[in-house]
Amino acid sequence: MKDKQAEMKGILLQMKDDTLREISKAMKSGTDASSGEPSGDIYDQASSERDRELGLILGDREREKVRNIDEALQRIADGEYGICEECEEEIPLGRLKVVPFARYCVKCKADIEKQQAQTKRFEEDRAYRDIAMGEEEEA
Numbered sequence: 001m002k003d004k005q006a007e008m009k010g011i012l013l014q015m016k017d018d019t020l021r022e023i024s025k026a027m028k029s030g031t032d033a034s035s036g037e038p039s040g041d042i043y044d045q046a047s048s049e050r051d052r053e054l055g056l057i058l059g060d061r062e063r064e065k066v067r068n069i070d071e072a073l074q075r076i077a078d079g080e081y082g083i084c085e086e087c088e089e090e091i092p093l094g095r096l097k098v099v100p101f102a103r104y105c106v107k108c109k110a111d112i113e114k115q116q117a118q119t120k121r122f123e124e125d126r127a128y129r130d131i132a133m134g135e136e137e138e139a
């Protein structure tokens with residue numbers, strides 16, 4: 001268990017580093033490329049303060065990913081990593097290697113996604129009905 005957590009911590013830290021690098025690159029290409037700033041500068045001085053700063057500017061997807069990684073690292077620190085939050089079963093290492101910040105086992109994740117899809121469909125149906133009703137009233 002300890003070895004598994006140490007291994008996953010390494011993978012998570014690497015993943016976070018990669019994600020932050022991608023973000024830095026994206027930010028660089030999005031800003032003035034001729035500023036003469038030495039490349040690599042932005043992440044060479046990486047600090048938690050800079051991470052927070054980046055967290056404010058990055059896209060939702062990247063921000064979500066970094067947050068997921070941070071949460072997983074926190075769970076490792078708390079000794080809760082690799083335990084399904086739903087059924088409290090140990091999440092198989094094979095799954096953790098594919099999704100290092102997984103919070104649920106495959107079965108619970110599938111159940112949750114099914115529920116979310118149903119909720120979404122329900123909301124879409126309701127929105128559609130609202131629109132349909134609105135049209136009727138105006139007609």
Ligand SMILES: [Zn+2]
Pocket residue numbers: 084085086087088089104105106107108109
């Ligand atoms: Zn589970």
